[in-house]
């Protein structure tokens with residue numbers, strides 16, 4: 001996986017008609033392409049990167065039920081038992097929060113491989129550059145610099161937090177938080193994900209996710225409150241080095257944007273279906289989005305195939321409705337908690353344990369009205 005696969009455009013100006021065009025091959029796009037292909041649709045899935053999944057921009061935790069997608073060799077790296085949440089006072093709370101740490105690049109590639117085996121055509125080094133949702137026409141830039149036109153019946157926008165599909169269709173950008181992450185050596189076995197909540201990480205939190213002999217140590221913050229993510233992450237790193245938990249050497253660095261505004265007003269525009277981060281399905285408090293990307297991708301893939309085969313408009317509306325049923329309440333609560341917290345960042349309240357307890361999923365206060 002990762003090598004561009006020729007699909008017969010040949011020269012610039014090539015034109016192609018197909019059932020489902022999937023834009024982006026993260027977890028959302030891989031799952032969508034797989035389900036649409038299994039349902040019998042002709043599918044082309046394009047990814048702008050050369051190698052699917054790389055560079056990794058993720059802390060690599062997935063909830064336990066998503067383990068069914070982590071069976072391929074080398075994907076599963078460690079089991080997680082719980083989550084330890086540290087409050088500004090230093091008090092901590094242990095919660096059961098089982099899950100898995102995965103090799104995210106392999107996870108994404110395994111999904112894309114599954115889609116390819118089901119009959120989807122996969123092209124890397126290929127990006128969406130133009131779109132007319134009314135005529136259902138997309139322009140894609142190919143690896144050799146040429147471009148081609150694709151006439152689709154349904155398009156699945158799985159192109160992440162800064163969705164090109166949304167931009168080309170005239171939809172607004174989603175609000176995001178920014179992150180910075182180091183991979184460091186883990187000097188003691190660790191079975192929990194650790195979370196730090198305080199005004200040091202305004203609009204986000206600090207995290208340590210163990211992955212066998214290494215750990216992903218990172219933080220997120222809202223740029224309205226903090227531009228410099230390096231200094232607070234370096235301070236957290238230094239504290240953990242002093243505790244003997246992690247090594248001082250930074251093995252690799254990454255980061256990226258996480259949508260935190262909640263679900264788009266509509267997940268369907270003409271015959272375009274938005275999934276995963278492009279749909280705003282990422283949790284506005286935890287930033288977790290892999291499970292929602294895979295689940296929305298699967299659901300959109302089925303709906304797109306049904307729409308393509310039978311012109312069933314109800315399949316598209318049903319997708320939007322299903323996602324609202326499944327994620328609406330949790331995302332709305334998280335968005336409301338974010339708004340509450342925004343009033344407190346950079347005030348003494350943000351270092352009050354009570355404020356942080358109400359704003360974090362591990363505490364009962366988060367779920368109270």
Ligand SMILES: Cc1cc2nc3c(=O)[nH]c(=O)nc-3n(C[C@H](O)[C@H](O)[C@H](O)COP(=O)(O)OP(=O)(O)OC[C@H]3O[C@@H](n4cnc5c(N)ncnc54)[C@H](O)[C@@H]3O)c2cc1C
Nearest residue numbers: 024026028048058059060061127128160256276277289290
């Ligand atoms: C630092 C960090 C840590 C995170 N940690 C976790 C975690 O531990 N657990 C968790 O559940 N979530 C985590 N998330 C969130 C998670 O990574 C996302 O929610 C998830 O990747 C969403 O999947 P997706 O398929 O919707 O989008 P993406 O994974 O972003 O995939 C979109 C794909 O579309 C491609 N693309 C974009 N534009 C185009 C174009 N024009 N043409 C073709 N291709 C295009 C991109 O190259 C990309 O491969 C983290 C995010 C960050 C930034």
